[in-house]
Amino acid sequence: MRTDDPEILQLCTELAQALKASGRMLATAESCTGGLIAACCTSLSGSSDWFERGFVTYSNTAKTEQLGVPATLIEAHGAVSEPVARAMALGALAHSRARASIAVTGVAGPTGGSPEKPVGLVWFGWALGDQAWTECRHFDGDRDAVRTATVRHGLAGLLERLGA
16 A cells, blocks of 8 residues: 555545644554554644554554553454444543544455455444444455555545544
């Protein structure tokens, strides 16, 4: 995935405007994208005005230690699940000074999939203050295609929730 993808840069630019207009800073909590959302956001000059921090929580231990996701939640539902995506989004806010967050957890492939959680399955979490939303999507393609689609959808989802 390239951080200079024109569609992603446009989404980042619109998100920057919406966050600055609302007086919010952004934190990301990323698993399957490994920090790509944060990298795309910070590829814009001036991103320190609206981007607070990014958490790359690839392992279950990192989700627990850095975001406060209960280990029992991960054990009960798996890392790629609605409750974990919600907890990641809220945890990013609780462990930062941000007031908006994007969280992603999924199976980018080509390995790691199962019949219940196939390659391309991604759970999203977005939070604004104490309000959180989640959504599950399935993306086709190779690892790069799944991760790129995840970045796009994560950014677009927060823009939608900001009313931009």
